[in-house]
Amino acid sequence: MDNYYDSLFRLCGFESAEIEEERSRIEATFEKLAIGPGDMDEAEIRVRQYHDVSLEGVRKLLGAWLKELIDLVLAREERKKIVYYGFPAILGPGLMLSASSENVFVSAPDMVLDHTMGQIFNKLTPILEAGEANGLPPGHALCSLWQAKVGGIAKGMIPVPDFALASSYYCDMGSKADDLVTALYGVPIAYIDGVMDSKWGEYPGYLPERVHYLGSQINQALEKAEKVLGIEILPDAWERSRKKSQPFRDNLTRLIEVMKADPVPVSVVELEMLESLSGASTGRGIREGTKAMDILVHELEKRVEAGEGVTEKGAPRVMVRLGHTSDPKITRLIEETGLSVPLTFILGSWGGIKVKLKSNYKTPGEIIADYEMAAGYYYGTEGQVKFYENATKIMKLDGFIAQYLYNCRPVATISHIQKKYLEETTGLPVLSLEIDNFDSRAYSADALRTKVETFAEMLKARKNG
Amino acid sequence: MNALEKLNAHLETRLTELGKAKERGHKVIGYSAGGYLPEELILACDAIPLCFIRSGNNSVLKDSSSYVCRWFDPFWRSQIGLITSGKDPYYNIVDLIVIPITDNHVRVFSNTVGYYTPEIESFVFGVPHVKDKISLDYYQQGIVRLRKKLEEYTGIEITKSRLEQSIDLCNKERELFRTISSIRKSGEFNVKSRDFVALNHGSLLADKETMIDILELFIKEVKENASISQEGPRILFTGSTLAQGDSKVMDIVSDCGGMIVMEEFAEGLRPYWDTVKLEGDLIANLAESYFWDRVCPGWFRPGTERLDFLIKIAKEYNTAGLIWYQLMYRESYKVESYFFPGILKKKTGLPMLVLESEYDAAESGPMKTRIETFIETIKGD
Numbered sequence: 001m002d003n004y005y006d007s008l009f010r011l012c013g014f015e016s017a018e019i020e021e022e023r024s025r026i027e028a029t030f031e032k033l034a035i036g037p038g039d040m041d042e043a044e045i046r047v048r049q050y051h052d053v054s055l056e057g058v059r060k061l062l063g064a065w066l067k068e069l070i071d072l073v074l075a076r077e078e079r080k081k082i083v084y085y086g087f088p089a090i091l092g093p094g095l096m097l098s099a100s101s102e103n104v105f106v107s108a109p110d111m112v113l114d115h116t117m118g119q120i121f122n123k124l125t126p127i128l129e130a131g132e133a134n135g136l137p138p139g140h141a142l143c144s145l146w147q148a149k150v151g152g153i154a155k156g157m158i159p160v161p162d163f164a165l166a167s168s169y170y171c172d173m174g175s176k177a178d179d180l181v182t183a184l185y186g187v188p189i190a191y192i193d194g195v196m197d198s199k200w201g202e203y204p205g206y207l208p209e210r211v212h213y214l215g216s217q218i219n220q221a222l223e224k225a226e227k228v229l230g231i232e233i234l235p236d237a238w239e240r241s242r243k244k245s246q247p248f249r250d251n252l253t254r255l256i257e258v259m260k261a262d263p264v265p266v267s268v269v270e271l272e273m274l275e276s277l278s279g280a281s282t283g284r285g286i287r288e289g290t291k292a293m294d295i296l297v298h299e300l301e302k303r304v305e306a307g308e309g310v311t312e313k314g315a316p317r318v319m320v321r322l323g324h325t326s327d328p329k330i331t332r333l334i335e336e337t338g339l340s341v342p343l344t345f346i347l348g349s350w351g352g353i354k355v356k357l358k359s360n361y362k363t364p365g366e367i368i369a370d371y372e373m374a375a376g377y378y379y380g381t382e383g384q385v386k387f388y389e390n391a392t393k394i395m396k397l398d399g400f401i402a403q404y405l406y407n408c409r410p411v412a413t414i415s416h417i418q419k420k421y422l423e424e425t426t427g428l429p430v431l432s433l434e435i436d437n438f439d440s441r442a443y444s445a446d447a448l449r450t451k452v453e454t455f456a457e458m459l460k461a462r463k464n465g
Numbered sequence: 466m467n468a469l470e471k472l473n474a475h476l477e478t479r480l481t482e483l484g485k486a487k488e489r490g491h492k493v494i495g496y497s498a499g500g501y502l503p504e505e506l507i508l509a510c511d512a513i514p515l516c517f518i519r520s521g522n523n524s525v526l527k528d529s530s531s532y533v534c535r536w537f538d539p540f541w542r543s544q545i546g547l548i549t550s551g552k553d554p555y556y557n558i559v560d561l562i563v564i565p566i567t568d569n570h571v572r573v574f575s576n577t578v579g580y581y582t583p584e585i586e587s588f589v590f591g592v593p594h595v596k597d598k599i600s601l602d603y604y605q606q607g608i609v610r611l612r613k614k615l616e617e618y619t620g621i622e623i624t625k626s627r628l629e630q631s632i633d634l635c636n637k638e639r640e641l642f643r644t645i646s647s648i649r650k651s652g653e654f655n656v657k658s659r660d661f662v663a664l665n666h667g668s669l670l671a672d673k674e675t676m677i678d679i680l681e682l683f684i685k686e687v688k689e690n691a692s693i694s695q696e697g698p699r700i701l702f703t704g705s706t707l708a709q710g711d712s713k714v715m716d717i718v719s720d721c722g723g724m725i726v727m728e729e730f731a732e733g734l735r736p737y738w739d740t741v742k743l744e745g746d747l748i749a750n751l752a753e754s755y756f757w758d759r760v761c762p763g764w765f766r767p768g769t770e771r772l773d774f775l776i777k778i779a780k781e782y783n784t785a786g787l788i789w790y791q792l793m794y795r796e797s798y799k800v801e802s803y804f805f806p807g808i809l810k811k812k813t814g815l816p817m818l819v820l821e822s823e824y825d826a827a828e829s830g831p832m833k834t835r836i837e838t839f840i841e842t843i844k845g846d
């Protein structure tokens with residue numbers, strides 16, 4: 001006989017046998033998260049309303065997020081050694097730790113909470129409020145991902161980690177919030193430090209010192225992880241983790257190919273689930289997500305062959321930075337105004353578009369660092385705006401919705417430059433849109449609608465002559 | 466003329482003097498606040514260092530709004546407003562701007578200079594956020610590049626003897642600041658915080674040798690003058706940035722009968738606790754002193770070195786409380802301000818008041834109420 005959650009899990013791509021196998025874990029997870037029968041109707045309505053569940057790949061993707069949630073919530077009881085990293089993060093170190101031992105669970109838990117407790121169950125607000133009450137108060141433009149992480153720990157929903165990898169090469173807030181978690185719970189940290197100190201005009205060039213410094217910091221953090229977690233990272237760990245994640249990158253290349261079609265075959269809401277999963281999970285979530293992606297890309301190829309899409313053919317094509325992680329209504333808004341989104345900055349920059357490396361480094365840390373400098377995301381503002389520029393022709397764009405996150409300083413640095421730079425270099429219109437990408441309480445879809453609608457009308461008029 | 470009058474007179478003619486120095490072929494090198502630029506390198510090639518420390522006026526922030534959103538530290542938005550508007554002659558007179566990049570608030574200033582004002586030549590180098598051997602090396606590589614840039618820019622080679630002379634000069638200035646700061650420990654001498662801060666700010670704009678004379682004169686005056694008259698509670702004043710022009714908190718504390726006896730700020734005040742060694746590799750010595758020996762700002766990770774330092778000086782200066790003054794959106798300080806009061810209380814028994822500012826005049830009223838209450842509370846303890 002079905003339990004109250006079976007229908008939701010089937011909707012999210014679980015096979016009946018999988019539900020049976022997971023039943024005790026699902027129930028233990030839901031107990032910790034205070035999810036009960038009364039939450040199911042809303043969850044199903046949200047999933048159907050915001051996601052294209054006619055696609056099996058989308059259903060499986062939702063399932064991959066739920067599996068990551070279960071593994072996260074139960075990691076302590078299941079005697080895993082738990083490692084948290086921030087989002088966004090250079091993925092190599094986390095993947096290497098994950099590949100080194102079955103007993104290590106490595107994740108960006110805030111993203112998992114956003115995509116499940118936010119997107120599916122609409123129960124993120126109390127978690128954010130708990131984060132606000134435990135050191136990250138509202139009104140100071142502090143990161144809402146970190147509010148979710150600290151709130152999740154404070155409420156006992158997710159375990160206190162055994163170790164933290166701090167993204168000290170990108171985000172000041174993240175490393176300081178790791179300090180907060182250490183002050184509150186005594187968690188050891190490895191700070192992977194770097195400095196985005198290239199002068200404007202240098203990109204795509206960068207000093208070898210930057211690669212060496214960041215690379216050495218990565219190597220040092222891995223050594224510390226070995227000591228703290230009592231694991232051994234084998235010399236081939238980087239190669240093995242690369243091989244493990246290769247199918248995802250291969251699928252990403254296929255996905256970007258199908259997204260070149262007009263009309264685009266799938267909503268950016270689903271792209272968001274993919275891009276975030278690759279940045280949040282190093283374990284079952286991403287393994288299942290890669291399988292889901294395989295199914296999804298195949299389904300999308302069929303749609304393209306049939307000339308089917310989610311927006312009208314000829315709709316203006318815009319690139320956005322990223323989709324909303326906890327409230328798909330905001331991402332949906334863009335397509336509701338008649339725009340199609342073939343690419344997000346995050347998706348493209350995380351492996352979809354090839355980069356040319358500068359040098360042949362030997363250590364895993366330096367190899368990772370060299371790639372990240374060349375790719376541009378962790379290089380700095382100039383690397384990021386040039387990535388947008390490069391995507392213009394590849395995806396045949398008509399404009400940009402260049403979001404900047406008011407509560408994410410590394411992204412907020414781009415607030416004004418990206419509009420001026422892209423308008424001047426591409427000649428395309430740019431909507432600079434201030435958002436909170438992880439929390440829709442202050443920056444809701446309704447608050448953003450007028451700006452996006454007006455921009456969409458202008459783009460349509462421009463495109464139709 | 467007393468020392469502070471002499472400083473004011475010097476600063477009144479400083480811009481004119483800088484203009485004349487430029488005519489004589491000297492370069493004026495502007496640099497961003499934070500204490501990570503070794504002025505010794507600039508002095509060693511006969512150039513003139515000038516630190517960007519002016520701020521505290523909300524109207525300047527409006528000038529920055531064409532270049533960056535509001536969610537950055539107002540000090541750094543002010544720097545953007547000042548450099549782009551051309552309203553402050555100190556920012557217009559420089560030939561080259563050097564920006565040691567510490568956190569993303571400084572990086573946004575660097576981006577603005579690089580992208581929006583390409584006509585102003587700039588040079589950037591990074592300051593890591595952790596202290597270990599590789600981060601020290603990285604910082605040193607940055608100042609090695611800076612040395613090369615300055616030599617090319619000025620056409621003067623920074624020889625060992627030139628660098629020794631400039632280190633010696635800067636060591637003397639730091640030593641004088643240490644002397645002034647340290648004599649406040651006893652409570653016997655009358656050194657007002659506002660005067661100490663004015664001297665410190667002045668030193669970031671003034672001619673180095675003139676400044677040393679002024680500091681020596683100040684110490685002489687302090688020792689000759691009457692001992693301290695104010696009886697209010699002794700306060701340690703700390704935070705991210707104390708700009709020239711941002712005296713609101715100091716004024717209110719004084720008005721409310723409190724006495725700031727020590728200041729610890731990452732930006733705006735010159736670090737003065739360390740001496741650069743004159744033996745061996747001088748560039749390595751500069752890196753060691755400016756990066757390694759210096760107590761790190763709040764955006765270092767972890768920030769425990771600074772927090773331990775605050776506990777140490779709170780005790781050494783015999784303080785009754787700590788005022789933590791942070792600027793809005795400087796997340797490193799905001800996060801630390803949540804958990805540090807508990808640590809401070811546990812280790813010293815002292816209370817801490819957290820104040821925040823966006824350089825808005827409307828803040829003064831609520832700030833005064835909070836400071837008054839804080840001072841009354843510690844008076845009663």
